[in-house]
Amino acid sequence: MERTFLEWISYILQNYGSWFLRGTGVTLLISFLGTAVGFLIGLAFASIRSMPLPHNRIKKQLMKFVNFLITCYVEIFRGTPMMVQAIVMYFGMQEFMGINFSPTVAGIIIVSVNTGAYMVEVVRGGIDSIDMGQMEAAKSIGMSHWQAMIYVILPQTIRNILPATCNEFIINIKDTSVLNVISVTELFFVTKSVKGAIYRTYETFIVAAVIYFILTITITRIIRQLEKRIDGTKKFTPASSTMPIVFVKK
Amino acid sequence: MSKNIISIRSLKKSFGCNEILKGVNYEINEGDVACIIGPSGSGKSTFLRCINLLERPDSGEIIYEGKNVLAEEYNVNQYRSKVGMVFQQFNLFNNLNVLENCTVGPVKVLKKDPEESKKIAMKFLSQVQMSGFADAKPKQLSGGQKQRVAIARALTMNPKVLLFDEPTSALDPETVGEVLKVMKNLASLGLTMIIVTHEMAFAKDVSNKIAFMDGGVICEEGHPNEILVNPKNERTKNFLFRFIVGES
Numbered sequence: 001m002e003r004t005f006l007e008w009i010s011y012i013l014q015n016y017g018s019w020f021l022r023g024t025g026v027t028l029l030i031s032f033l034g035t036a037v038g039f040l041i042g043l044a045f046a047s048i049r050s051m052p053l054p055h056n057r058i059k060k061q062l063m064k065f066v067n068f069l070i071t072c073y074v075e076i077f078r079g080t081p082m083m084v085q086a087i088v089m090y091f092g093m094q095e096f097m098g099i100n101f102s103p104t105v106a107g108i109i110i111v112s113v114n115t116g117a118y119m120v121e122v123v124r125g126g127i128d129s130i131d132m133g134q135m136e137a138a139k140s141i142g143m144s145h146w147q148a149m150i151y152v153i154l155p156q157t158i159r160n161i162l163p164a165t166c167n168e169f170i171i172n173i174k175d176t177s178v179l180n181v182i183s184v185t186e187l188f189f190v191t192k193s194v195k196g197a198i199y200r201t202y203e204t205f206i207v208a209a210v211i212y213f214i215l216t217i218t219i220t221r222i223i224r225q226l227e228k229r230i231d232g233t234k235k236f237t238p239a240s241s242t243m244p245i246v247f248v249k250k
Numbered sequence: 251m252s253k254n255i256i257s258i259r260s261l262k263k264s265f266g267c268n269e270i271l272k273g274v275n276y277e278i279n280e281g282d283v284a285c286i287i288g289p290s291g292s293g294k295s296t297f298l299r300c301i302n303l304l305e306r307p308d309s310g311e312i313i314y315e316g317k318n319v320l321a322e323e324y325n326v327n328q329y330r331s332k333v334g335m336v337f338q339q340f341n342l343f344n345n346l347n348v349l350e351n352c353t354v355g356p357v358k359v360l361k362k363d364p365e366e367s368k369k370i371a372m373k374f375l376s377q378v379q380m381s382g383f384a385d386a387k388p389k390q391l392s393g394g395q396k397q398r399v400a401i402a403r404a405l406t407m408n409p410k411v412l413l414f415d416e417p418t419s420a421l422d423p424e425t426v427g428e429v430l431k432v433m434k435n436l437a438s439l440g441l442t443m444i445i446v447t448h449e450m451a452f453a454k455d456v457s458n459k460i461a462f463m464d465g466g467v468i469c470e471e472g473h474p475n476e477i478l479v480n481p482k483n484e485r486t487k488n489f490l491f492r493f494i495v496g497e498s
Contacts, residue, residue, distance in 0.1 A: 055322065136337070138343070140334065140335035141330070143327065143359055235390060236391075
């Protein structure tokens with residue numbers, strides 16, 4: 001019996017819907033956790049990098065060394081493909097360190113450190129974009145560098161880098177597909193399995209494409225709403241008790 | 251004689267090979283309202299920023315309550331919490347509302363009780379007539395309103411000295427009045443203030459001493475009547491020419 005395109009789609013959804021659902025779940029889990037942890041890595045490392053160099057010579061050298069390590073991390077993980085990193089880390093850890101992660105856990109770790117490398121640079125740009133006066137005002141009321149970062153600079157930075165973080169999240173949703181090389185059962189891996197079961201490449205991957213698209217467009221909308229909420233309104237209506245100050249001439 | 255709060259001795263500061271401060275000596279006593287005037291680029295702002303260590307001086311001494319704040323082991327953050335600063339560009343914390351701007355310092359730096367800090371903050375906000383804007387974000391305020399909040403924020407730290415870095419230069423002529431009025435009130439309450447300003451009439455009205463700065467040194471210092479009406483230094487005379495003609 002020959003099926004039409006739509007019949008194939010409905011056949012796939014009916015028989016393999018739960019597979020796709022599970023794959024989507026794993027993709028979402030890895031990309032969400034990966035983005036979240038990468039975001040935190042970015043905040044932490046970029047904040048360390050933004051610290052002014054101390055006057056003490058030993059502390060200064062130590063600080064420079066830490067900055068150097070962060071630079072190495074960023075360059076190495078940005079400079080190599082995630083697919084290669086996945087293979088090297090997953091099999092490397094098994095072979096040389098005897099650590100046996102489940103593929104999903106390994107996937108989360110790999111996406112996290114990879115995203116972190118990009119986010120360090122994104123956060124650095126975000127911190128640089130905050131007016132110097134904000135840090136000066138924080139210091140002028142006696143805040144330490146870290147207090148100023150936590151209460152003043154980073155909250156503003158986070159707002160400014162939300163669009164870039166959203167980008168990173170979307171890229172992660174799509175790029176987790178490369179984790180199929182270490183047999184993570186994410187959406188792409190599942191799609192390949194379904195294709196293998198029914199020998200219909202085109203229809204199966206159309207289903208995957210639609211799912212990927214729905215995921216990314218939903219996340220874009222959610223983050224846009226979040227930005228709007230943080231921004232608040234432009235106008236403010238004061239409580240009625242406030243009188244305008246009239247300058248009285250002597 | 252009133253108690254000395256800050257004495258500054260031969261303060262020097264360079265940016266690269268550009269020497270901005272060439273050995274400034276200055277004394278501030280309790281209750282002083284001291285204005286610093288002078289042409290742009292004379293080092294007034296840098297001097298003020300050095301006092302609160304936003305710029306670290308290259309050499310010299312800043313003695314606060316008998317201790318040199320430039321000593322390596324000195325707790326700079328604690329010193330800064332006692333020497334408030336009001337900026338030309340207001341610099342309210344954009345992520346916090348008006349009330350939070352005024353409580354973040356007392357709560358996080360001075361470790362005061364949040365509820366008590368709110369009460370104190372509201373007291374100062376109503377003093378600058380901004381209590382109705384407690385929930386507003388800085389971007390919802392006008393320049394004059396921002397500056398009044400910035401003054402309230404500095405006051406909540408209960409500072410020993412308040413530094414003003416051209417607080418009205420970014421404001422239009424109408425709102426300048428609101429801010430100057432608030433500052434006049436503070437002066438009458440006996441707060442010690444150092445004000446870098448181009449508002450000569452204001453300086454004459456509120457201050458008890460004026461220093462004229464040019465080329466990285468204090469050229470002339472004295473009572474407003476001496477400096478503004480009857481300056482001795484040639485450079486001061488030239489600078490104040492228009493003001494003196496306008497007055498007489």
